Amino acid sequence: MVFKKRQDHGFNGFRLPTIPRAPRSVRRGLRKKTVEDTQICAFELLASIAGKLLHESESSASSNASEGIDLLACGKDAVKQEREFEDKPFKAEWLYQRNCGDSSFAFEMASQNISHKSTLKEFSHSESDDVLERTSFIKSFDCSQKTGGDAKSVICKSKTDSENYSSKVEGGSPQFGESCDANVNIEAERRLEVVGLKNEDANKPNICSSKVPTELFLESSAAINSDSNVKVPLRQDSVPNACSPRHRNDIKLGCRDDDENFSRCFKRSTKLKAFRPPTHIADRRIRKLLTSKYWKVAPKLKDCEFPRSEGGLKPLYRKRKTCHDRQNRQKCQRDILFKRRKLFDQISVVTSDGGFSSESVSNSPEKGMTEDKNDSAAILHGANGVSSSVLGHQASFHSKDSHVKFSIKSFRVPELFIEVPETATVGSLKRTIMEAVTSILGSGLDVGILLQGKKVRDDNRTLMQTGISCKDNLDSLGFMLEPNTVQTPPPMCSSDLPPLLSCDSSQLLTRSPENPVLDSGISDALPDPPLTNSSNHVDSNHDTVSSPTDMNDKTTPDTKAIVAVPAMSMEALAVVPLNQKTRRSELVQRRTRRPFSVSEVEALVHAVEELGTGRWRDVKLRAFENADHRTYVDLKDKWKTLVHTAKIAPQQRRGEPVPQELLDRVLAAHSYWSQHQAKPQGKHQAGTPKIMEAPAEVPVE
DNA sequence: CTTAGGG
DNA sequence: CCCTAAG
Structure with missing residues (x-):
């Protein structure tokens, strides 16, 4: 191997740096x-x-x-x-x-x-x-069946009224956790x-x-x-x-x-x-x-x-227009959905995507457990067609030895934040809620399993291994619906998807997201003229996203005053x-942790050695093109930790040990690139050797 | 969208 | 890993 020493750079094996620049x-x-x-x-x-x-x-x-x-x-x-x-x-x-x-x-x-x-x-x-304006906070959309199929939306509180609000909340913070069942505060609908x-x-x-x-x-x-x-x-x-x-x-x-x-x-x-x-x-x-x-x-x-x-919102949809390849498509989709969620937030209906309060999943021994596919989706179309759906089902899990019987009485749909103008009609409120619900479901749900408050992440372990067995107290077991990050390809049903709520979890998992139903976060700010569709969620998609601005043009001063808000x-x-106290669970599911494997580290190090530390995107493309879950930010972060890891004593390191050899390279590359904040240069010099300190180093281009 | 950094 | 300011 050619060992060409570069005194001017102090580091061997790297291409000529150039244009240094002050750290950002x-x-x-x-x-x-x-x-x-x-x-x-x-x-x-x-x-x-x-x-x-x-x-x-x-x-x-x-x-x-x-x-x-x-x-x-x-x-x-x-x-x-x-x-x-x-x-x-x-x-x-x-x-x-x-x-x-x-x-x-x-x-x-x-x-x-x-x-x-x-x-x-x-x-x-x-x-x-x-x-x-009225802001309503729907703690939970209890779809429990025990309500007799009559879905209940719970609006715990109207928040606009300072005192009113505070007093109630203060006294009953705990009630947030509860199903505020009958507590329907229609203030939100005050017209x-x-x-x-x-x-x-x-x-x-x-x-x-x-x-x-x-x-x-x-x-x-x-x-x-x-x-x-x-x-x-x-x-x-x-x-x-x-x-x-x-x-x-x-x-x-x-x-x-x-x-x-x-x-x-x-x-x-x-x-x-x-x-x-x-x-x-x-x-x-x-x-x-x-x-x-x-x-x-x-x-x-x-x-x-x-x-x-709409202008202001569009951008969100445009995001990721440039998905590189198929592999990124998923991510794109995911991102878009995520953004949509954000958009949603901004509009007015918010779903606290994080851990949906797990529902009282009671394992009822008495309940017979029908073999699996028995999951039946109880779809409730309120008399008026919307409201909510009950998602009740029974599922049975099998373990090799014995069967554990579960009876999930109901799932609770995530918390919803709904905000509608006071001028909105009841119908529009319904639609808004419906949209919120469907969007949650539409964007994919995953089922989470909680055992004694802890989320069970390892899908591969058996129930027994996990500690879920007949004899154990299943009371500590809980299920929850959570955003499904693994999105399925493109949305297609541009039509509106019916407020279908399938109970079959598998469906929930794979259901593709619906169209931008989220667009209509704010339903009619004006008393909707055709109150007709008030109960027809189907057209909810077309509800105007009454933007404050365009309202100004066509309304009277008075209305204006209202709409303008x-x-x-x-x-x-x-x-x-x-x-709500330290409401633990983050509202947004944090990405699952994926420790870098040694091979990944190796790939990362290698890529950085060649590209430097300022081109994470390139690094990603080169070394992690196929790793959907590794974003360039991740790589950057990893590098950051690697550098840190390399600097600390081996005893202080945790996690899967990274070969010292790699760490050495990390340090070497780090120091090199930090000196030459340079961006890469086009062609490398002919004989530029690639590496040296590290023994084996097979440039895999 | 990318980077660079702080949390 | 997340979040963001900058660019």
């Missing part, structure tokens, strides 16, 4: 800080300016309904809020979010017994934007007509306290249901004098003005970044919360911004977890 981290780090500071300053500046303007026009603000003034008023509250909570970063976070226009609620505040009455009030004020708001002057006394009696809500719903005029104004309480219905509208309009930077800050669709809280820490927290792995449901703000018509308030959802 460096490049990145340099400006990060400044940007942040700048933003914060900007915000503070805005705040102070706003404050001043405010004072100047304060007096007239309450009486003058001109847009300008109102606009100020609008901003004022926000500013004030910020100040009031300046010393309470944490709470401020929520305020910020609130200001962002989401429908997050102030339960944080409420739950903490905040004395700032006035603040709360103001808070509510700004909240007017959300008046028309708050603009008209109702407008009439508020008439019937509305001074209910300007910051508290919203529950009764009021109920009453409202009743009124609505009766289809009579909605006289009782909801939320008026939260509207200070200066905010008569009319004013409110004005305010909204004003705030919606895109040209007005100031108001812009308080627009719902504004990026969170625009609301950098006073402290970095706070900011950090927000992001943390929003991106908490436990709350995947929280949308990536980045993606949320301006959910303009984008249903994008997932941040609110991010809040829920706080109450």
Whole structure:
């Protein structure tokens, strides 16, 4: 072997490096800080300016309904809020979010017994934007059969109402785990007509306290249901004098003005970044919360911004358009689905994909166990055709020796987060839920098995080996439905797939995803004209994704005010977890761990030796082309750990030991490439030897 | 989509 | 492994 020494590089065997460049981290780090500071300053500046303007026009603000003034008023509250909570970063976070226009609620505040009455009030004020929105949290869609086939959707809570919400949740956090069966809170369906708001002057006394009696809500719903005029104004309480219905509208309009930077800050669709809280820490927290792995449901703000018509959403579908080959197709599909899920989140219906609460799988000894295929799918088409499906079935597992009998009474469909405008109809709510459910099922489900709380991952072990046997207490056994990552090829049934819920797990596993049914996260924001299809889930796919924007064009100012409130308030959802304690299971199934085998490491090392550490994609293509589950990020990560592993003492290493030889190569390559941050160069120099320290090294091109 | 890094 | 900011 030719051993050509390259003094200039200090490392032998690698191609000539070139164009070194500063580590990205460096490049990145340099400006990060400044940007942040700048933003914060900007915000503070805005705040102070706003404050001043405010004072100047304060007096007239309450009486003058001109847009300008109102606009100020609008901003004022926000500013004030910020100040009031300046010393309470944490709470401020929520305020910020609130200001962002989401429908997050102030339960944080409420739950903490905040004395700032006035603040709360103001808070509510700004909240007017959300008046028309309701967020419902469907803890579980209990499809249990024991309900007699009458599927029950459970809406545990309407979250928009701060106090209401907080109080209930607070007291009953545990109830989240329970099937909130009869607890159907239709608040989500409250139909708050603009008209109702407008009439508020008439019937509305001074209910300007910051508290919203529950009764009021109920009453409202009743009124609505009766289809009579909605006289009782909801939320008026939260509207200070200066905010008569009319004013409110004005305010909204004003705030919606895109040209007005100031108001812009308080627009719902504004990026969170625009609301950098006073402290970095706070900011950090927000992001943390929003991106908490436990709350995947929280949308990536980045993606949320301006959910303009379909446009804004499309990109997600476009993802992975360039799938390399067949092998990647699967992945593509998977990714798309994943994205869809995210999209879903952003739209309004969210499925907490993670571990679906396992269902009370009781192994009933008494229940006869029919031999396998007995699984019968009980498909329930509510009288109206939708609702939900019951998925009940019995399955029997066989072990060599004896049989273990299972009787799965029901599976529980994953948690759902549903958010619909208050103007949505019951029918649309149904559809929305239906879509959520079908999409979950459609995107593939897998069955998970839990034994004593732990997930049984090894599919190859026998029940006995796993510890599932007749004699054992099967109570500790649980089943759950979880997202199936292994997607089947392309979606085809572009038609709509019936809300079919097959119980046959095998079907669930292979069922191909349906079409972009997820498109319709937000059902009609406007009272759907043709209430006809309200119970027909089939056309749900065509429901308009009423984008806030296109609504503006064709609706009256009033409606506008309502519609303008984008249903994008997932941040609110991010809040829920706080109450739910450490809700263990991540909502999004983490990829199963796949330790790299020695051979994989070898391949990786080899590839890196040749390509360097900055071309993970190439590495992937070259060495892991066929390894669907290894993404370039994985490879990069692996390399990272390899380098680390190589540096630490052998005793500290864990997992499958990697041959020292490989580790040596890792270090060698690492040091080499770190010195020559270079990108590869086209043709290698003729005689460039390839390697040396390592004994055998057969370039496998 | 890729990279580079932090978590 | 995940998540993201950057590019």
